[in-house]
Amino acid sequence: MTVKLQVKDLCKSFGTLEVMRDINFHVDEHEFVAIVGPSGCGKTTLLRTIAGIEKADRGVVMIDGRALAGPGPDRGFVFQQDSLFPWRTIWQNVVFGLEVNGELNAQTRMRAKEFLKLVGLSGFEKYYPTQISGGMRQRVNLARALAINPEVLIMDEPFSALDAQTREVMQLELLRIWQQGRKTVLFITHQIDEAVFLADRIVVLGRRPGYVKEVIQVELPRPRVLALKRTAEFGAYVERVWNLIEKDVHASIQEDAQAPV
Amino acid sequence: MAENVVVTRLKKSSAAWKGALFWTSAASIVGGLLLWELVGRFVVKKVLFLTTPTQIVVEIVRLARNGELQQHILVSAAEFSIGVVFAIFLGIGVGFAMASNKFAKRALGPWVAAFYATPTIAISPLIILWAGIDIWSKVIVVVINSIFPMIINTEAGLRSTDRQLIDAARCFGCSRLQIFWKVSLPSAVPFVFAGIKLAIGRGLVAVVVAELFGSRAGLGFLLAQASDAFNMPLLFVAVTILAVTGMTLTWLVGMLERLLMPWRTAVDQES
Numbered sequence A: 001m002t003v004k005l006q007v008k009d010l011c012k013s014f015g016t017l018e019v020m021r022d023i024n025f026h027v028d029e030h031e032f033v034a035i036v037g038p039s040g041c042g043k044t045t046l047l048r049t050i051a052g053i054e055k056a057d058r059g060v061v062m063i064d065g066r067a068l069a070g071p072g073p074d075r076g077f078v079f080q081q082d083s084l085f086p087w088r089t090i091w092q093n094v095v096f097g098l099e100v101n102g103e104l105n106a107q108t109r110m111r112a113k114e115f116l117k118l119v120g121l122s123g124f125e126k127y128y129p130t131q132i133s134g135g136m137r138q139r140v141n142l143a144r145a146l147a148i149n150p151e152v153l154i155m156d157e158p159f160s161a162l163d164a165q166t167r168e169v170m171q172l173e174l175l176r177i178w179q180q181g182r183k184t185v186l187f188i189t190h191q192i193d194e195a196v197f198l199a200d201r202i203v204v205l206g207r208r209p210g211y212v213k214e215v216i217q218v219e220l221p222r223p224r225v226l227a228l229k230r231t232a233e234f235g236a237y238v239e240r241v242w243n244l245i246e247k248d249v250h251a252s253i254q255e256d257a258q259a260p261v
Numbered sequence B: 001m002a003e004n005v006v007v008t009r010l011k012k013s014s015a016a017w018k019g020a021l022f023w024t025s026a027a028s029i030v031g032g033l034l035l036w037e038l039v040g041r042f043v044v045k046k047v048l049f050l051t052t053p054t055q056i057v058v059e060i061v062r063l064a065r066n067g068e069l070q071q072h073i074l075v076s077a078a079e080f081s082i083g084v085v086f087a088i089f090l091g092i093g094v095g096f097a098m099a100s101n102k103f104a105k106r107a108l109g110p111w112v113a114a115f116y117a118t119p120t121i122a123i124s125p126l127i128i129l130w131a132g133i134d135i136w137s138k139v140i141v142v143v144i145n146s147i148f149p150m151i152i153n154t155e156a157g158l159r160s161t162d163r164q165l166i167d168a169a170r171c172f173g174c175s176r177l178q179i180f181w182k183v184s185l186p187s188a189v190p191f192v193f194a195g196i197k198l199a200i201g202r203g204l205v206a207v208v209v210a211e212l213f214g215s216r217a218g219l220g221f222l223l224a225q226a227s228d229a230f231n232m233p234l235l236f237v238a239v240t241i242l243a244v245t246g247m248t249l250t251w252l253v254g255m256l257e258r259l260l261m262p263w264r265t266a267v268d269q270e271s
């Protein structure tokens, strides 16, 4: 198996606050890797660094062995907050990446249409983001990221704003879409069960500063179905990750309670 | 879930719903005018104290026949539209400069803040003294009164662009220029429109007040004449025309808003 995305010795501080220390991990081609960590452990900072919109103090991010210098269409992103452009229709949002990279042509339009269909939103092209539900908006975000045909799809807690039922549906949808295109996926979440359900491997992060605690191989059969969540094996994985980060989660909750608002 | 969203929209934007809303406004206007007419005819009776709608209409027709009315309207309209259009474009330009350049912001910021808070209408006599009694003095008064909300709104709109959206655009490889055109500018459009509405309101007041202070024609001139002669129907003619103009302009801006910001209308339909 070939390594697609490699993160090497990444360090980052904001002033005196050390957010990442020597982060090392990789994602193989076609692999689905989840990053789990308590809130505030630097997950979003890691994603922004991989995106190239935040500069690391040290370390490199590589795709196919090439060190990355800035943002590029080789990475597609889906964000935690709904980041669709409200003044663009669903269709205009989906082709945004193609448009700004000067790649909008008949062929890429076809591809974008297919992705819109893949996420189940054909027929909603002319709607505005305010006219559709939160779950649908995240599907559009996904289609927008896929439309540029990236080497790696990177998602930052994409379902955390959705209600529990919608989230489960979206997890299944994401797996279905991933199964069809077999993209390389890096999925960031603070929800352990979500990570176990989706991923081939889980990178567990600790906090203050963020560092890689352990990498866990998830040997659960695919295609995965919701019933899997109620099996003992699934529970064992969740338990194992939880034990790794429990202390950090408590610390993070305490800190949040003390933080001046 | 998807279907639900669509169905509620259809109901609220259905013809029956819109019809009901329209007739509510129409009934309110007609009822109000009727009440006014009845009170004027049977309760107050004296034209000096209360002119009725029909008397106003008669006066409008008389003035329109001899061409006087059109002339006054034309003068005021010219002063107003030249001033407001100038204020809108210059205001957007200055607001843009202040949002994109720190030195421009520092140099202009205090002046803009001071003038925005001052009732600049008070210095209209001075401007008429400087620029004369012709239309250009009124144009200047309109510009001075209308430009500051334009500057402030444009700047605020460009500055308040959602960081999340800018970051998303950067992740997609947008250049600074692309971020300005494709993210900052569209997200400032609602602010600019709010500024235009303020500019129009202030400009309308400015033109009339400036004409009251010194002019040879215009609706403000008509108002001054009417009040000197205690000609209440004439006074109401001027007021009515101004009211209708204000409403028409608000409606026009609303149309333009729907045309340029369809995503906003999509939200409005729900409320």
Ligand SMILES: Nc1ncnc2c1ncn2[C@@H]1O[C@H](COP(=O)(O)OP(=O)(O)O)[C@@H](O)[C@H]1O
Pocket: A014, A017, A019, A037, A038, A039, A040, A041, A042, A043, A044, A045, A046
């Ligand atoms: N631009 C920044 N300046 C200063 N501190 C920051 C900045 N971005 C993030 N942080 C801090 O870094 C820490 C990690 O944040 P983040 O990466 O958002 O964590 P997570 O996504 O895991 O919740 C937090 O304590 C946050 O306050």
Ligand SMILES: [Mg+2]
Pocket: A043, A044, A080, A157
């Ligand atoms: Mg985060």
